[in-house]
Amino acid sequence: MIAPNPVTFGLAIASGSVYAGAEVVEHWGDIKTGTAKATKWVDHTAGTVGHDIAHGAKSAASKLNPTHWHF
Numbered sequence: 001m002i003a004p005n006p007v008t009f010g011l012a013i014a015s016g017s018v019y020a021g022a023e024v025v026e027h028w029g030d031i032k033t034g035t036a037k038a039t040k041w042v043d044h045t046a047g048t049v050g051h052d053i054a055h056g057a058k059s060a061a062s063k064l065n066p067t068h069w070h071f
Helices: 006-026 028-064
Strands: none
Touching: 006 028
């Protein structure tokens, strides 16, 4: 067996890039919709996580404050 010529690798990469670009162009509407949904989900989830962390930190700070301890 003879190893493929470097030109063969270049042609394979070029044709794959053209195919991938054509698929992106063909499905651009779906990509935009999916990106918008993903962005909205990340924004909502990050906000919820941030709120929960802040609430937990306030709760922990309140419990660690000796002036709130009742014996």
